[in-house]
Amino acid sequence: MSALRILVVTPTYNEAANIRDVTRRLCLAVPQADLLIADDNSPDGTGRIADELAAAYEQVHVLHRRGKEGLGAAYLAGFSWGMERGYDVLVEMDADGSHRPEELPRLLTAIAEGADLVLGSRWVPGGRVVNWPRSREWLSRAGSAYARLLLGLTARDVTGGYRAFRVHTLNGVGLHTVRSQGYCFQVDLLRRTAARGFSVAEVPITFVEREHGVSKMSRAIVAEALWRVTLWGAASQLRKAQSARTKPARTG
Structure with a gap:
């Protein structure tokens, strides 16, 4: 991986209690990677x-944004920043410590082995979550299962946010048309990646619930993910039905 330029994009909003430790750990775990902190004008x-x-x-950079505009918008801004500066691999990583920087080499190894997108997965053998209530785990597993069913995805962890993309993958999925903002942004990029034939790999991670600060998860974010996945699934089924109707009949 030494020949590839790696940028970790970390959106922040009120992560003053976490960002120092996450930065320190990342710089120790993957010293060849750069870090872009995309801050949404955090009041803290x-x-x-x-x-x-x-x-x-030296490897840390900051993108100051006007205000809180959603996870998707922050990542799109960070991706654009990295693409403009010639990075080869762009990584999504949370700022609250739930994505352990020490596990990033596992994702980068899968990139080096040829994957176009690597998912840090909680739901493959070896993956797990720490300090989650059963209700939160059930919601995450159910959300992944629902999206897999409707969108025809094979990945086990559809909603996870610890990911590594090759830049050519992001160039190929039509980022300029992405409108999803909350956690369904993760589902959106995965479905686009799979639909365009890019290779997707999953590696196990341990997801650790934050110790400091407040989770950004809300009912509105869950609702957005639910209705967008439902619409995407309906549109996919409609396209398949239309395609089946327009195929020429086979003659014997």
């Missing part, structure tokens, strides 16, 4: 701390 001073980290670590 996360942006200021990010600037201090950028001054202390």
Whole structure:
């Protein structure tokens, strides 16, 4: 992986209690990777701390955004920043410590072996979650199963957010047409990647619930994911039906 330029994109909103530790751990675990902290004008001073980290670590950069516009918008802005600067691999990683930086080499190894997209998966053998209530685990598993069923996906962890993309993959999925904002952004990019024939690999990770700060998960985010996945699934079934009707009849 030494020949590939790697950028980890980490969106932040009120992560002042976590961003120092996550940055330190990432720089130790994968010193060849750069980190872009995309801060949505956090009122708790996360942006200021990010600037201090950028001054202390050569590989840390900061993208200051106008305000809280959603996870999808933050990642799209970070991807654009990385593409403009010639990175080869773009990584999604949460800022709250739930995605352990020490496991990133596992994702990068799968990229080096040829995968176009690598998912850090909680639901493959060897993957697990720590400090989640049963209700949260059930919701995540059910969400992945629902999206797999409707969208015809084979990956086990459809909604997870610890991912590594080759830039040519992102160039091929039509990022300029992405409108999803919350956690369904993850489903959206995965379905686009699979539909265009890119290879998808999953590697096991341990997802650790945050110790500091407040989760960004909300009923509105769950609702957005539910209705968008349902619409995508309906549209996919309609296209299949139309395609079947327009196929020429076989003659014996």
